[in-house]
Amino acid sequence: MNVLLLCNTLIVAALATAATAHAGDDRRDDPYGRYDREWKSETRDGPCRVKRERKGDDSLLEVKCKDGYGARWRGEWKDEFRDGPCVVKIDAKRDEYKEEIKCE
Numbered sequence: 676m677n678v679l680l681l682c683n684t685l686i687v688a689a690l691a692t693a694a695t696a697h698a699g700d701d702r703r704d705d706p707y708g709r710y711d712r713e714w715k716s717e718t719r720d721g722p723c724r725v726k727r728e729r730k731g732d733d734s735l736l737e738v739k740c741k742d743g744y745g746a747r748w749r750g751e752w753k754d755e756f757r758d759g760p761c762v763v764k765i766d767a768k769r770d771e772y773k774e775e776i777k778c779e
Contacts, residue, residue: 690693722746732761732778 716727722745725769740746746769754765761778 682769725735732776734776736771736774739772746770748772 683742701704702735712732713730714728718725718727720738723738726739728735748767751768752765753767754763756763758776761776764773764775764777766773
């Protein structure tokens with residue numbers, strides 16, 4: 676009787692593990708590889724508002740700090756460069772930091 680109970684327990688555990696592993700993997704159902712690649716979030720980091728957006732391979736990070744208080748960057752500058760197939764644009768001001776990534 677104990678052997679039968681042990682076998683049933685092992686089978687149920689194996690099936691539960693397989694079902695759990697498959698349940699969260701909807702990426703296989705997306706033929707274009709865009710699963711979960713569009714989202715927006717707005718949060719706070721101390722006194723600053725942080726806005727993040729993603730659409731496909733493009734992304735945007737925008738940090739705004741009232742009067743520059745709490746800013747983790749210093750100075751004002753603009754930069755633009757390529758990172759593989761993507762173009763990265765950075766625009767930093769005293770109270771705002773913006774990083775935009777656009778991919779081909």
